[in-house]
Amino acid sequence: MRRDFGPYPLWLRCWHWSNVLLFVMLLITGFSMHFSRVGPPPVTFRTVVVIHNTAGILLTLFYCFFLFGNLRFGNARYYLITADDITPGMVRQIRYYLWGIFLGSPHPYPHNPHSEERKFNPMQKMSYLTVMFLLFPTLIVTGWALLFPYLLPNEIFGLPGIAPWALVHTYTGYSIFLFMIVHTYLGTTGATPGELFRFMWSGVGPEPTATLRTPDLGERAGSHGQVTAQKDHT
Amino acid sequence: MQCHKPSDTTIDPARFAQSEHGAFDCTFCHTTGFSKFPHTGTRAEMRDCMDCHKERKLARIAQAVKASVHAKMAARAFRCTNCHSPHYFIPASRMKDVSEAILVANQSCLGCHAKGDTLADKDLDLARKHAYLFHAELHLQRNECVACHTAPGEQTMHLILPKSEAVKDCATCHAQNSMLATKLYAHLALKERTQQGFVNAILINNAYLVGANRNRWLDWGAFGLAGLLLLGVAAHGLGRWVFARSRRRRP
Structure with a gap:
């Protein structure tokens, strides 16, 4: 039986996949500029700059939409960290990825479309908070600064004014690229490798099939009050 | 410079003194026709740059x-x-x-x-x-x-x-x-x-x-981390597949 997957409404899915598309474009064009070389390239430096700037401006608009959606539709509550998320939450989640997932143990924080309070496991919360509310704002602010370099101070810490902004922008982009590798891989840890991607695309997921309590993990259901059994993860 | 005092010359003597030619007398370049007043020398009679700068680079x-x-x-x-x-x-x-x-x-x-x-x-x-x-x-x-x-x-x-x-x-x-x-x-x-x-x-x-x-160090650092992450997730994924298969075979 399938149902609408409430925590992933249409606005959020539209933002997510637009963000993926724009960020990949920014990553490719960013690498192209960072490693540009003399000689006939497939696309000229000038064209690459235009694409990068346009994608960056669009990404900013979509990010503002993301912030608005979070406040307007209540999605922000899923990012709030509780004391339980740090310990034992993170410990459970890391132990699951390092050990339990291989043994077919149930997920300590399974997806529960009925939950009004929890959508992310503690590791997701931490990483999404860092990426969406620290790295993305840094990337956007430094990106906009580089769109208006003549407004930047002439010198910062003995470096020409543009250099610190450009360095922070570039290596924040690298950091989000590293996040994307792990994020994409962990997307395959649903009941089947494609299940979570389909959730995120259609917003429709399977109804939890069974519940159980497992002595080795204790009372781990967080706000659900129960643990949902997961299918084989591979 | 007895006549061309700093106040009535168009050449700034301080800047001239700092310049590459600052050690030369005026007449080193302003040669023929500049020793008497009124000067009769013309630009055509002056030294040309290449009269002195003959080295290979200048050529x-x-x-x-x-x-x-x-x-x-x-x-x-x-x-x-x-x-x-x-x-x-x-x-x-x-x-x-x-x-x-x-x-x-x-x-x-x-x-x-x-x-x-x-x-x-x-x-x-x-x-x-x-x-x-x-x-x-x-x-x-x-x-x-x-x-x-x-x-x-x-x-x-x-x-x-x-x-x-x-x-x-x-x-x-x-x-x-x-x-x-x-x-x-x-x-x-x-x-x-x-x-x-x-x-x-x-x-x-x-x-x-x-x-x-x-910055090469930061580039190598970022690519090294990306490589390690890719290896890590590949190994993790392989592990999941192997364990899942062995569980399926178990009676």
Whole structure:
């Protein structure tokens, strides 16, 4: 039986996949500029700059939409960290990825479309908070600064004014690229490798099939009050 | 200088003293016809730059000038002193920093090549002519005109090209093998090109150029981490597959 997957409404899915598309474009064009070389390239430096700037401006608009959606539709509550998320939450989640997932143990924080309070496991919360509310704002602010370099101070810490902004922008982009590798891989840890991607695309997921309590993990259901059994993860 | 006291001469004696020719008497160049008043000497009778500057490098520069658009358009009227003031010339290596070298070099060009009575008008005119560049003002402030208005491989920077042939490929400068390292920064060629991991570190004296100023250590660090992550997730995924298969086979 399938149902609408409430925590992933249409606005959020539209933002997510637009963000993926724009960020990949920014990553490719960013690498192209960072490693540009003399000689006939497939696309000229000038064209690459235009694409990068346009994608960056669009990404900013979509990010503002993301912030608005979070406040307007209540999605922000899923990012709030509780004391339980740090310990034992993170410990459970890391132990699951390092050990339990291989043994077919149930997920300590399974997806529960009925939950009004929890959508992310503690590791997701931490990483999404860092990426969406620290790295993305840094990337956007430094990106906009580089769109208006003549407004930047002439010198910062003995470096020409543009250099610190450009360095922070570039290596924040690298950091989000590293996040994307792990994020994409962990997307395959649903009941089947494609299940979570389909959730995120259609917003429709399977109804939890069974519940159980497992002595080795204790009372781990967080706000659900129960643990949902997961299918084989591979 | 008994007659030409600092107050009534057009030459600033302090600046002249600091210049490359500051140690010479006036009559070293102003030779025939300048010993009596009124002076009867003419410019044609003065020493020519090449009378003294005969070394090989200057010969290369003279050849480049002959092939340049300046020589073609202005022919014999065009002289070294049109761009290089014989009274105030200082080589870039003796200047305070690259910014000063750029300012002095560009002032020579702007004397003829920008419309407008004030510096602001000239800047506006130039910005309009270079509107095809991203952030034209920055490019004009932080680069020498001749860096783009000479051929990329031409290191004397005296073979000025017609504007239609000026360098317009951004990657000529915005790349690891940046043209600027051999032109604008040629006088710093002995300085290490790579410092604290930055490629083209000498360019950071003046500006940060996307493509030319990346840090190798940070790049390698980021790619190393990405490689380790990819290996890690591949191993993790393989482990999941192997364990899942063994569970399925279990009775």
